[in-house]
Amino acid sequence: MPLTRKLLLTSCLALSLPAFAQGAAPAAPAPAAAPAATFQSDVVAVLGHVQDEMVSLEQAMPQGKFNWRPGKGVRSVAEVYLHAAGAGYFFGKQLGFEIPAEVAAEMKNFEKQTTDKAKIHKALIDSFAWFGAQVRQMPDAELGKTVNLFGHDMTKRAIVMITLGHFQEHLGQSIAYARSNGVVPPWSKGEK
Numbered sequence: 001m002p003l004t005r006k007l008l009l010t011s012c013l014a015l016s017l018p019a020f021a022q023g024a025a026p027a028a029p030a031p032a033a034a035p036a037a038t039f040q041s042d043v044v045a046v047l048g049h050v051q052d053e054m055v056s057l058e059q060a061m062p063q064g065k066f067n068w069r070p071g072k073g074v075r076s077v078a079e080v081y082l083h084a085a086g087a088g089y090f091f092g093k094q095l096g097f098e099i100p101a102e103v104a105a106e107m108k109n110f111e112k113q114t115t116d117k118a119k120i121h122k123a124l125i126d127s128f129a130w131f132g133a134q135v136r137q138m139p140d141a142e143l144g145k146t147v148n149l150f151g152h153d154m155t156k157r158a159i160v161m162i163t164l165g166h167f168q169e170h171l172g173q174s175i176a177y178a179r180s181n182g183v184v185p186p187w188s189k190g191e192k
Contacts, residue, residue, distance in 0.1 A: 039143060043160055044132045050167045051128040054084065056186045057174050058124060063117045065181045077177050078115040081124055084170040086110035088127035091163040094149055095156050096142075097134040128167075135160060 035041075058081050066078040075083060086107065089099045099107075106113055114120065143157040175185055 038140070039157065039160075040135050040138055043135050043164060046164055047128060047132050047135075047167070050164070050171055051124070051132075053185070053187055054081075054167070054171045054174060055121065055124055055128075057171075057178055057183075058117075058121060060183050060186050061117075061178055061181070062183075065183070066115045066117060066120070068177070068181060070177070070180065075111070075173075076115070077174075077181075078120055079111045080170055080173055080177065081120045082111040082113065084167055084174075085120075085123040085127035087163065087166050087170070088131035091159060091166070092131050092134055094147060095134070095138075095159055096147070100130070131163065 061077060067076050069076040069079075089103050089107065089110075093099050103110075138156070138160075143155065143160075145156050146153050147156060147159065148154075149159055149162075178185060
């Protein structure tokens with residue numbers, strides 16, 4: 001290609017680049033960075049997972065099995081779910097959260113208050129929602145404060161972790177109860 005032709009093509013290209021740039025779609029803004037995870041947000045996420053499984057399992061259990069217990073003196077199906085729900089309020093109170101007045105009035109006999117499936121379902125939902133909301137609002141400075149739980153000084157962060165563990169313990173117990181009664185956990189129905 002002769003030099004004049006190359007020079008002409010290069011000049012045309014150079015002059016047309018600004019025109020191409022003006023007609024180009026604007027660059028998409030960079031995606032907003034997700035808020036950094038905090039201890040509180042991690043707790044709420046784990047709590048949400050435990051809630052989803054426990055509540056779906058509670059819904060899968062037939063009302064007629066809510067009085068079932070694996071042995072004398074052991075909690076029934078209904079009592080396990082209510083115990084888990086009550087634990088959210090119990091540990092929340094240890095963390096300094098003000099529990100709802102209607103719950104405070106029932107705390108002494110919380111796990112024996114009913115065997116009605118609809119009431120137990122509401123108690124679980126309310127407890128998980130309440131505890132999660134309280135933890136979500138906890139200032140970071142509160143997490144390191146020490147309180148006494150069952151005769152042991154520990155941080156509020158540790159009590160939050162104990163609460164999660166407690167919920168998970170009773171989820172596991174509920175799974176065993178369900179399987180003992182021929183109920184397959186809804187989230188595991190696809191397993192072979």
